[in-house]
Amino acid sequence: MLDESVYKWFSLEWFTPSAFKSFDWEFFFVFYTIPVVLLLFLLKWLIGTRVKQKLPVALPKKEIQKHWTSYLRFIPNALMALTLLMLLIALARPQRTNELVEQWSEGIDIALVIDISESMQIEDFKPNRLEAAKRTARDFISGRSQDRIGLVIFSGDAYSLSPLTTDYELLYKFIDEEIDFNKIENRGTAIGSAIAVGTNRMRESEAASKVMILLSDGDNTAGNIDPITAAELAAAYDIKIYTIGIGKEGKVPYGKDFFGRTNYVENTLDETTLREIAKIGSGQFYRVSDNEALANVFELIDQYEKAEIKETRYKNTTDFYPIYVKWGLLFFLLFLASKSTFVSNILED
Structure with missing residues (x-):
């Protein structure tokens, strides 16, 4: 008409x-x-x-x-x-x-699994590792459109902070207000438990693709499940795992002493385990040592894991x-x- x-x-x-x-x-x-x-x-x-x-x-x-x-x-x-x-x-x-353009896509379910252990306070990233990870995760979420994303945090225990959702504003709120070093009382790094919690969130997912992005800066020192076993369990549910090892090698800045001088601690990272987890999960392992490298890795993963978007176009032409x-x-x-x-x-x- x-x-x-x-x-x-x-x-x-x-x-x-x-x-x-x-x-x-x-x-x-x-x-x-x-x-x-x-x-x-x-x-x-x-x-x-x-x-x-x-x-x-x-x-x-x-x-x-x-x-x-x-x-x-x-x-x-x-x-x-x-x-x-x-x-x-x-x-x-x-x-x-x-x-009129109608778009639909075969959605991707993504679990962001973030380490909030004490070592994430180390300041080789600006202002520290955790804040850099939060900022990068926020940017990553803003680049998605129709994917469901969930949040898992871990230190000595693992905790599902957010279920899989497309409510990105809710995710931003969780990242800004809920992710901090005091959210979990038990100290340590429970990588295996974190993978298990993320798997539990996605095991009933019917998405065309299921992806887990694990970010950690240490060795598995806590939890009641071995990281390799947890990775095999995730692979059984067709979950692809990307692992990101965060932190520089050697001595890194960590707080200040009584006189205001910077303290330095020796940084260790179980890179072998993270590589094996990524291999089992058919993903990739990345080692990053600064904010820019971390952002680049998330951009790379963002390019890899794009939903297949299909379009139907309708043209309504009126002659004058x-x-x-x-x-x-x-x-x-x-x-x-x-x-x-x-x-x-x-x-x-």
């Missing part, structure tokens, strides 16, 4: 620049004929001035005055020019197209050429009327 504005063809808004800019012109090349039409009118005028009969009248020069009615003789030509212009606009086929045909007909009728009156018979001086 055409828009109501189509029937308001008499409105002068159809001749405004904004109206013309809003159109899609199917045959825009028609406008290139306008100079030809103008040239034809010019030739008609030149020929007419030479062949038209003139009535010689002898009058004193001071009595020769051009009356305003002499300009009325241009009305028929102007009306014919407008008629042709309207027809050219109609031939150019002005249209407006509304395109009838409006200009009607205007052309109106101008043509006015032209015929003017040709039948005194207007076209005014003497030229």
